[in-house]
Amino acid sequence: MQNKLTQSAAKLLFAVAVLAGCQSRDSSFKGTELPEREFKDFTLTDQNGQRFTLGEQEGKVTLMFFGFTYCPDVCPLTLSTWKKVRESLTEDEAQKVEFVYITVDPERDTPEKLKAHLAVFHPDFIGLTGTQEELQPVYAGYGVYREKDQISDSATGYLVNHTASIYLLDRNGIWKLKHSNDARPEDIVHDIRLLLKY
Amino acid sequence: MAVRQLILLFLLVASGCRQEEKTVDPGQEQRFALLREHLKRQLGDKYEAPVPAASPDQLKRGGELFAKVCAACHGGRGEGKGHVATALAGTPTNLTSPHEASFFSEQARLYIIRKGMPGTAMMGWEDVLTEQDILAIYLYIRSLIQYE
Numbered sequence: 001m002q003n004k005l006t007q008s009a010a011k012l013l014f015a016v017a018v019l020a021g022c023q024s025r026d027s028s029f030k031g032t033e034l035p036e037r038e039f040k041d042f043t044l045t046d047q048n049g050q051r052f053t054l055g056e057q058e059g060k061v062t063l064m065f066f067g068f069t070y071c072p073d074v075c076p077l078t079l080s081t082w083k084k085v086r087e088s089l090t091e092d093e094a095q096k097v098e099f100v101y102i103t104v105d106p107e108r109d110t111p112e113k114l115k116a117h118l119a120v121f122h123p124d125f126i127g128l129t130g131t132q133e134e135l136q137p138v139y140a141g142y143g144v145y146r147e148k149d150q151i152s153d154s155a156t157g158y159l160v161n162h163t164a165s166i167y168l169l170d171r172n173g174i175w176k177l178k179h180s181n182d183a184r185p186e187d188i189v190h191d192i193r194l195l196l197k198y
Numbered sequence: 199m200a201v202r203q204l205i206l207l208f209l210l211v212a213s214g215c216r217q218e219e220k221t222v223d224p225g226q227e228q229r230f231a232l233l234r235e236h237l238k239r240q241l242g243d244k245y246e247a248p249v250p251a252a253s254p255d256q257l258k259r260g261g262e263l264f265a266k267v268c269a270a271c272h273g274g275r276g277e278g279k280g281h282v283a284t285a286l287a288g289t290p291t292n293l294t295s296p297h298e299a300s301f302f303s304e305q306a307r308l309y310i311i312r313k314g315m316p317g318t319a320m321m322g323w324e325d326v327l328t329e330q331d332i333l334a335i336y337l338y339i340r341s342l343i344q345y346e
Contacts, residue, residue: 070325072269073281076285076319077281120317151327158326
């Protein structure tokens, strides 16, 4: 009798543990969690020629990617993923999320060029450029690597090898998560929804 | 009996031809037609000017550049199925298709490489590549067309 009770209690405990485990997995992030730190504020110029200050976006979840319009692979791939993410969000959710694309090629990426390029993917995406002086601290703040890869003889005949992670900041501007550029859109949507609950 | 077999063979071949034509969707055909008119206006008399034969060096250079700047979308063999292609909203042009190539003149296709295709992810490369490099890419792309 005692033995049966012990066995039942053990089974019950096991079931509770499994359920608790499932619960915990369900509420955990799909992306890689980063050591929490507040990101240094910056002001850059968007694709409409307007000044954009990160600090003024408080209350919104921010997705951030560093790329360039002549990028032939990872950047259009990321923007296509973002498009799917944006379209998966409800309009209410989308009001609280920002997609920020910062150029690693300010020499060629003018606001006009960013505008034409981003419009192909989604009109809500924000493209940012600036002077080297404005951008350098932003690259340093995120540890962004960028290096020119000369492919043609002209002065502007280069591609840019660069860091290609997607960063997520929570609604308080805390740098929270990192996804690879080939992340599944549903995983990013999952993490955005968790961050919106904070 | 032989006549019936001949008719059957004809129908099979004809349906095969129609299948090839269907690889371009009607929306894309319409956009291509509009773009073709735009390019005719842009290029004027030069629209139909032929592009000379490629040298081995041009094909080699074109192939190297194609791998760097085109293949992610258009695929390694130009079939329009690069790893980025599946994620793009529009379908990249199948560069191996004679049907798709026939929409534009040679000068028009060179122009698209230079200036891009408006409203699509196809960028113009004139700010990055020299005119010789753009020509080399075009000559390489032309060599990918699979005529029956």
